Amino acid sequence: MEKKTQRSQRTLVLVPAPYQGHINPMLQLGAFLHSKGFSITVVHTHFNSPNPSNHHNFTFLSIPDGLTAGQISSGNPIGILLAINANCKESFQQCLTQLMKQEARNDITCIIHDELVYFPEPVANNLNIPSLILRPNSATNFIARSALLRLHSKGYIPFPLPVFITCNYDKLWITDSLSLKPVPELHPLRFKDLPISTFDTLENYSKLMVNAQNVRTSSAIIWNTPDCLEQSSLEQIQQQCQVPIFSIGPLHKIATAASSSLLEEDTSCIEWLDKQSHNSVIYVSLGSLASIAKKDLDEMAWGLANSEQPFLWVIRPGSVCGSDWIDLLPQGFKKAVGERGCIVQWAPQKEILAHDAVGGFWSHCGWNSTLESISEGVPMICKPFSYDQKVHARYLSQVWKIGLQLENEIERGETERAVRKLMVDIEGKEMRVRALELKEKIEASFKSGSLYGSLNDLVDLIRSF
Ligand code: UDP
16 A cells, blocks of 8 residues: 555544444544544444543544334344445445545544444545454454354354344254354364354354455454463464454553443442442343343342342343333342342443452453453353353353353352352352453563553554555
């Protein structure tokens, strides 16, 4: 690419995928690159648009995404992302052309887009602007996803599988005979751990993933993962990848970005946490997309109540199939737990995991939640639902050994035992020790300079465009 010699302003255009677990790392990356002197413009869809008020240093530009009301209300991220990729190329091109015409912003240095939104790449090529991909996900998941797509193309997995409603996903694997068998060369992953989606057909899912995996003409890949956690997966990927890989996670520790929550954070739970003793509280949150059936909520509730441990529980509006928020807690539950439980709709998660009172995290194992927990040395109860979460749950329990995986349907007795095991028993204490060792490893990567080396190399690459 021809080098530009005169520039009035070095603008980086960031294009996040419109979901919480993708917006957060992209804006964290933006905060870091802004601290290095770049001007940041975030181009986003109307759907799930980030709140600009917390990011005064960034410019936010919204583009029409052409999503229908039906697509939005379907809650199917695969369908929504496929539609966005099909619809947004033109509006993005117009947006950039407009941006380049503006006097003070005539130099777009490069475009950084999430792996799940690949529509910016052909536009970048048209306009002769370099592009980079952000993978806000684990490297191990990338390898598992490649294996899944290979197995799909060879017909090893019984495709097509039926479309699942989000509340019944576990049943897929229970009835599948391959379920518990190990995937060749992916030890310790089993077929049931492959990063499959429960929101759409596997045909649609693989269409999206084939595009997400493809590097195409991107100049480099940025990975939100620490080298010290995923070294062998990263090395394996780099051997096959034609462009440089920058593993610069965990991004939330690299630049202090303001909150980019799509839902309002209820900070009152911090006051409640302040009253609890050291490492005593289990924090429970299933992320921004997973949903459960009412009967699962009841089992979780009674498991938490019967464990007799203090808990802070995020019940996201809409996360319990077919029910409104808190009215749905089982009768007698609130009386049984009293002040021992705190329930909110959305929480300042990073602050919670860093709080002295939090000693465990019951999580769906999204990658951001996983990194946020490991970064604070908090061991986990792993209840994965979909996508990469199963890969992470398996790694947390079998490789890093800082998580207890709940393999079966949610049941109060198993829940109670798992909470006690993590919060009270020796097994949980040992996991906490290992989690703290991982936290220290991550902190050491900051101090040793290896991480800063990668960050500087990334900045140098962008400056070279
Ligand atoms: N999160 C939050 N408050 C909550 C629950 C989640 O701020 O009450 C944030 C969490 O810190 C993480 C993101 O939402 O950064 C969820 O991303 P993740 O990859 O863990 O899961 P996803 O929501 O994509 O399934």
